[in-house]
Amino acid sequence: MIHFLNLIRWKNLALIALVQILVKYALLLPFFESHGVVTTLSPLAFFLLVFATVCIAAAGYIINDIYDIEADKVNKPHKVIINRYISEKKATYVFIGLNIIGVGLGFYLSNGIGQSGFFVIFFIASALLYLYSSYLKQLPIVGNITVSLMVALSILLVGVFELLPTINPSNRAVQITFFKIILDYAVFAFSINLIRELVKDMEDIKGDYKVGLQTLPIVLGRNRANKIIFTLSLIPILAVIYYVITYLFKQVEVVGYFLLLVIGPLIYISIKLFSVEEKPEYSHISVMLKLVMLTGMLSMLLYPYILK
Numbered sequence: 631m632i633h634f635l636n637l638i639r640w641k642n643l644a645l646i647a648l649v650q651i652l653v654k655y656a657l658l659l660p661f662f663e664s665h666g667v668v669t670t671l672s673p674l675a676f677f678l679l680v681f682a683t684v685c686i687a688a689a690g691y692i693i694n695d696i697y698d699i700e701a702d703k704v705n706k707p708h709k710v711i712i713n714r715y716i717s718e719k720k721a722t723y724v725f726i727g728l729n730i731i732g733v734g735l736g737f738y739l740s741n742g743i744g745q746s747g748f749f750v751i752f753f754i755a756s757a758l759l760y761l762y763s764s765y766l767k768q769l770p771i772v773g774n775i776t777v778s779l780m781v782a783l784s785i786l787l788v789g790v791f792e793l794l795p796t797i798n799p800s801n802r803a804v805q806i807t808f809f810k811i812i813l814d815y816a817v818f819a820f821s822i823n824l825i826r827e828l829v830k831d832m833e834d835i836k837g838d839y840k841v842g843l844q845t846l847p848i849v850l851g852r853n854r855a856n857k858i859i860f861t862l863s864l865i866p867i868l869a870v871i872y873y874v875i876t877y878l879f880k881q882v883e884v885v886g887y888f889l890l891l892v893i894g895p896l897i898y899i900s901i902k903l904f905s906v907e908e909k910p911e912y913s914h915i916s917v918m919l920k921l922v923m924l925t926g927m928l929s930m931l932l933y934p935y936i937l938k
Contacts, residue, residue: 637711642687646683676792683732690759696721701843737752762777774824778824825859829916863896870888892922899922
């Protein structure tokens, strides 16, 4: 069982579920009375949305590991699961089953709220994750952008299902305002994940080169790729600082949270990227980026203070 949980990256799946729960229960529901935010999904329907998202993401991790067997033997031989603990055939069946469940639930939920067109989101997400593993990840930056878009979509999905179907002339302004807040978090998640994906490419350069992948560090070389990643790491720092100055400067506690748990760690990561050389350092930066993703998303809990 532990090998299956590691195969589907249960910690990452838990983070995806946590963020979606935060969007609904920390960012939207508390403002029903004070701001008139109206949501669409019942608790059961929302659970199904989270479960569908997790199923499609888990399927994406499985197919990625299937295509990465040879590269992983070089990059992380101690973490290889396919054909060691779980056969490739069995993993493929689970991949198919999870996609059927995820897309099927997406179809059910979309029709249940009278928005059958929303079903396409689940189908496209499933298809893109397969294309990423089988082809797009071989292309420099394209694969990184694709998987980062999927991370952002998992956040935006809650806004699409919860806010858009209930928009009417009387609540349009508030619904769109909160949708834009969710979009801001999705953009933050995209930027952090894109940097992390590029850092992982630096970390996995030996195995990726062996199997013929054309990742950014392989195409441009370590030094130039590292300079690009360093430059990209400055963007979320500047964006968060702008956001804090523009919208949050009056709330001292909230500003302190962002300085200590988001901006500070991001500056630390940029400093490390400026001089990084060894693989363990890239692993450390990758972990730090995941922690910043978590602290950034947990800031949704502060919105009752921000919008009081």
